[in-house]
Amino acid sequence: MADPLKDLYATILARKGGDPEKSHTARLFTRGTAKIAQKVGEEAVETVIEAMRGDRGKLASESADLLYHLLVLWADAGLTPDDIYAVLAARQGVSGIDEKKNRKG
């Protein structure tokens, strides 16, 4: 099945070491971990603000910005989407809520 997050992650990785004049992502990598982390924080706050305003279109747009910057943060740290998916999968195995849902469905 297609995974848009993995596709975007592959594009982000390919931008590492690229021309900062041509690629926003390449520029972000050159600015370093602190700047990337700061961007994740800013986009998270903007996402929360749109959620509280109740604007679903802007919430979707800010969520996309947040996911993009989070993927850059993972790439900078040497983490892959599969690393995070593994954590989520392990939690599913121990979640009482999910097990209840599964029994109903």
Ligand SMILES: N=c1c2ncn([C@@H]3O[C@H](COP(=O)(O)OP(=O)(O)OP(=O)(O)O)[C@@H](O)[C@H]3O)c2ncn1[C@@H]1O[C@H](COP(=O)(O)O)[C@@H](O)[C@H]1O
């Ligand atoms: N998904 C995104 C994406 N989401 C958000 N952004 C950029 O993130 C920036 C956020 O704007 P801000 O003003 O908050 O940030 P800033 O320009 O760094 O300014 P400062 O905060 O540093 O002052 C905007 O320039 C957005 O275009 C993105 N830039 C790129 N992508 C994707 O990443 C891939 C590679 O893009 P390039 O690296 O540009 O080739 C492509 O598939 C793009 O679609």
